[in-house]
Amino acid sequence: MQALRQFISRPALCYSSLFPQRFLQTSSVLEMPIKVGDPLPSVELMNCDPSNKVDISSYTGKIVIFGVPGAFTPTCSKDHAPGFVNSVDALKAKGVEKVVCVAVNDPFVMGAWRDHLDKNNQIEFLADISAEFTKAIGLDFDASPILGNVRCKRFTMVVENGKVKALNVEPDGTGLTCSRAKDVLKMV
Known part of the structure; x- marks a missing residue:
């Protein structure tokens, strides 16, 4: 408590003098979640088939x-x-050229899910088979107890020419409070 009082009363006091222990890191960059202004990472995903690879940063x-x-x-x-799926036309009316769904699944599952939900193939359903994209944007979580492995947090993102312009991530990673299509319509 004494250290905190010193810190508050003397704002020029160096943080490291109050807390001299060092925090070690084994990687060169901390894995921080993607934020507005960041470019999309260059990662290949599969569009419903292993032979149909897409670099997400190339859009x-x-x-x-x-x-x-x-x-x-x-x-x-x-x-x-x-x-x-139901909001594609409204999104396109606001200048959106492409709507993309990403999940940590295999491309065959993503293809079957697309066929089940999107009869007109209006949305690209991209498989992030090893969670490489999901980890690169820092939105991964351990879903092993229910889904067997690392999965993607629920989010929506508006990207323009490869850079994030708007982003909503569900606070608990899985709920549906801020990442719905109607929420994105307010963001574009």
């Missing part, structure tokens, strides 16, 4: 990306993805 124009914990999971299949 140009205005795109919307939404991430889900898993294809065919209840909230993702009943509310989140269908909301985007």
Whole structure:
């Protein structure tokens, strides 16, 4: 408590003199979640087939990306993805050129999920098979007890020419309070 009082009363006091222990890091960069202004990482995802690879950073124009914990999971299949399927025209009317769904699943599952939800193939359903993209943007979480491995937190992102212009991440990573299609319509 004494150290805190000193810190408050003397703002020029160096943090390291109050807390001399060092925090060690084994990697060169801390894994921080992506934020507005950041470029998308260059990561190849699979568009419903292992031979159909897409570098997510190569998209140009205005795109919307939404991430889900898993294809065919209840909230993702009943509310989140269908909301985007039903809002494609409204998003395109606001200048969105492409709507993309990302999940840590294999490309065959993503293809089957697309066929189940999006009969007109209006949305790209991209498989992040080893969570490389999800980890690169810092939105991964351990879903091993329920889904067997690391998964993607639920989010929506507006990207223009490769840079994040707007981002909503669900506070608990899985809920559906700020990452719905109607929320993105306010962001574009």
